[in-house]
Amino acid sequence: MSYLVPLSFPVFEGNENLYLQKVMSSGQLATSGEFIRKFESKLAKKVVSHQAVALNSGTSALHLALVLLGVGQGDEVICQSFTFCASANPIVYLGAKPIFVDSEEETWNIDPELLEDAILSRLALGRKPKAIILVHLFGMPAKMNEILEIANKYGIPVLEDAAEAVGSTYQGSYCGTFGTIGIFSFNGNKIVTTGGGGALLTKDAGLIERAKYLSTQAREDLPFYQHLEIGYNYRMNNMAAAIGLAQLEKLDTWIAKRRLINERYRMLLADIPGLSFQSDNEDSKSNYWLTTILIDEQLTGVSNDRLRVVLFKNGIETRFLWKPLHLQPVYKFAPFYGGSTSEKLFLKGLCLPSSVSLTFEDQKLICGLIENELSKVS
Numbered sequence: 001m002s003y004l005v006p007l008s009f010p011v012f013e014g015n016e017n018l019y020l021q022k023v024m025s026s027g028q029l030a031t032s033g034e035f036i037r038k039f040e041s042k043l044a045k046k047v048v049s050h051q052a053v054a055l056n057s058g059t060s061a062l063h064l065a066l067v068l069l070g071v072g073q074g075d076e077v078i079c080q081s082f083t084f085c086a087s088a089n090p091i092v093y094l095g096a097k098p099i100f101v102d103s104e105e106e107t108w109n110i111d112p113e114l115l116e117d118a119i120l121s122r123l124a125l126g127r128k129p130k131a132i133i134l135v136h137l138f139g140m141p142a143k144m145n146e147i148l149e150i151a152n153k154y155g156i157p158v159l160e161d162a163a164e165a166v167g168s169t170y171q172g173s174y175c176g177t178f179g180t181i182g183i184f185s186f187n188g189n190k191i192v193t194t195g196g197g198g199a200l201l202t203k204d205a206g207l208i209e210r211a212k213y214l215s216t217q218a219r220e221d222l223p224f225y226q227h228l229e230i231g232y233n234y235r236m237n238n239m240a241a242a243i244g245l246a247q248l249e250k251l252d253t254w255i256a257k258r259r260l261i262n263e264r265y266r267m268l269l270a271d272i273p274g275l276s277f278q279s280d281n282e283d284s285k286s287n288y289w290l291t292t293i294l295i296d297e298q299l300t301g302v303s304n305d306r307l308r309v310v311l312f313k314n315g316i317e318t319r320f321l322w323k324p325l326h327l328q329p330v331y332k333f334a335p336f337y338g339g340s341t342s343e344k345l346f347l348k349g350l351c352l353p354s355s356v357s358l359t360f361e362d363q364k365l366i367c368g369l370i371e372n373e374l375s376k377v378s
Helices: 016-026 034-047 058-068 089-093 112-124 144-154 205-214 238-248 251-268 304-313 341-348 360-375
Strands: 051-055 076-080 097-101 131-135 158-161 181-185 198-202 275-277 291-295 349-352
Touching (some): 016 034, 058 181, 144 158, 238 251, 304 360
Parallel strands (some): 076 131, 158 181
Antiparallel strands (some): 051 198
């Protein structure tokens, strides 16, 4: 169906058309052109401490990051279980094995204590993990201090999946800049979009140059095509970069609007027992890419699926939280360390519409439908 109120919808209110016209006039539509360089420069300037390589998807960025970290056949990579499959699939692309770790209840991200348990368990088996993939879920920063302390203790590089967390900060620094490598996604539903795209970030200039080399089919700098390594067709095109540059110019505005949307939901649903929100704290500032709630069925008498169906019938798009990867049939072979935290979040959670185009009237409609459904069982 066509939703009256979609979950997340891109908004183009800046220089997108102007920049696209310049790209069309230049004739440089593919993986060369001034807007790729401008987009990378603008992104690097925004996050302050890192350089960036613009790529054609967040998944490409994750795959390339693992290649740069030396992950290969038979290696093991620790990965947060409570996330989208794209966080883990690139591990398998490389013939490596994901080791899934449960979340903690505060941020919903990888649990540092369970992370260390998993590392010690793998070391006892003579299997030192090659890397750690953590995710800043729905834009919420993970507990970076604890995670990095553990990673450094055992000498394991951290790959930050900040696909959903463009502009989110932890202790004043941007998500995606804490690990050895960070990645962003600019998919059509993200807070900043290029239609489809991503980026890889790192302080290491050598890794940046290698990422650019590998992402353009590993072409040697010769007057003919010669390849000493297997490369990838992962570079962002100039048209996507033009859209991305215009979107980055509005990033702070988009974040302010998403946070306002989150505040309004909290206000409108404040008096309902059994409803709670994913929340940031004094260390973190989420971009609130999506506003997410938990519905305690024992207190409300209503399940997350019942609310989803009610809202769906009224033209409002919602979605469940991510089904944990250790519960996915395709990953039934993978070890899992943890309890039931991520499973409970999946069974209770719902993502509410969060587009920057969402009006206060839209939110009052959504919350009114939720309150009305809950009143039927009170």
